[in-house]
Amino acid sequence: MKVLVADDSGVMRKIIIRSLNACGVSEIVEAADGSEGWKAFQQEPVDIVLTDWNMPEMSGLDFLKEIRGSGSDVPVIMITTEAEKGKVIEAIQAGVTDYLCKPFEQEELRDKLEKYVAV
Amino acid sequence: MNEYLVAEVMERNAKKIRSDDLAFQEDAHPTELQQRLVQCLVDSTKTVFSTMCGIKLHADSDSVKNCHGESFQVSGIIGFSGAVKATIVVSVHQNLIFSAAETFLGIRPEEIDSDVTDLVGELANMIAGNAKERMNLPGINLGLPTVVAGQGHKVTCNSILSVTMLPFSSDFGSLSIELCTT
Numbered sequence: 665m666k667v668l669v670a671d672d673s674g675v676m677r678k679i680i681i682r683s684l685n686a687c688g689v690s691e692i693v694e695a696a697d698g699s700e701g702w703k704a705f706q707q708e709p710v711d712i713v714l715t716d717w718n719m720p721e722m723s724g725l726d727f728l729k730e731i732r733g734s735g736s737d738v739p740v741i742m743i744t745t746e747a748e749k750g751k752v753i754e755a756i757q758a759g760v761t762d763y764l765c766k767p768f769e770q771e772e773l774r775d776k777l778e779k780y781v782a783v
Numbered sequence: 784m785n786e787y788l789v790a791e792v793m794e795r796n797a798k799k800i801r802s803d804d805l806a807f808q809e810d811a812h813p814t815e816l817q818q819r820l821v822q823c824l825v826d827s828t829k830t831v832f833s834t835m836c837g838i839k840l841h842a843d844s845d846s847v848k849n850c851h852g853e854s855f856q857v858s859g860i861i862g863f864s865g866a867v868k869a870t871i872v873v874s875v876h877q878n879l880i881f882s883a884a885e886t887f888l889g890i891r892p893e894e895i896d897s898d899v900t901d902l903v904g905e906l907a908n909m910i911a912g913n914a915k916e917r918m919n920l921p922g923i924n925l926g927l928p929t930v931v932a933g934q935g936h937k938v939t940c941n942s943i944l945s946v947t948m949l950p951f952s953s954d955f956g957s958l959s960i961e962l963c964t965t
Binding site: 672673674675676678679682718720745746747748749752753756760762763764765766767768769772 | 785788789792793795796830831834835884887888889897898901902904905908909911912913915916925927
């Protein structure tokens, strides 16, 4: 099980990776924005993508659109401060699989991850 | 359209924000908008720290006034644009941000390093994002956060701006939010 984590905040990536480790996932690819994430995604196959929305260079939404545009149906979970219903719908229309709003309790994140992480 | 996912996300958010917190008139007077923003920032700051770090912050409403704050070690800055034009400066006492980092990362930092500055930026982002949701007003945009660090640093706003200070205290140290508006 390989997971790609895209977030411009290094500490948020660490928080997410800590939860992934707790779910038994140790094979993790990190990206500091959507552009890095898209490059990494094209270079090596991953089983799940976790991405922030607001990032420099390429947003998480555009990253998601690139993934879906490539024909991939890999699960993509958006982890973001964007909590408006319109934004959630926009992400769903772009093909997001699941959505978690910040701030979140660590249990909330683990619950989400456990739905998709089958080690 | 995955309506189940929309409903689930909205339900989770509703648990974090009381429905009566969301009532707001789009044609509100600027003073009302300012008061509303202050209340949303107070509520969002408490929510972010309690949800993400398990740290209870106390806001002293009597201390909401125009003034300059005490000296802090690290500050996160983020701007609102569109329907709300404002900048917030989130300044955190070293012990408080170290305690928050310990909760997140499992290791207590020994100095203000890149993890700590990153965390302050992320907390500022979450506070602004949660306040934006509470404002329940269309057309509010958020910028990306920036962070400044250093003992005794000062963040100043253009003198034509109004600066409202929102002080918070906790068992781990203090935090202040400076709201700069036109």
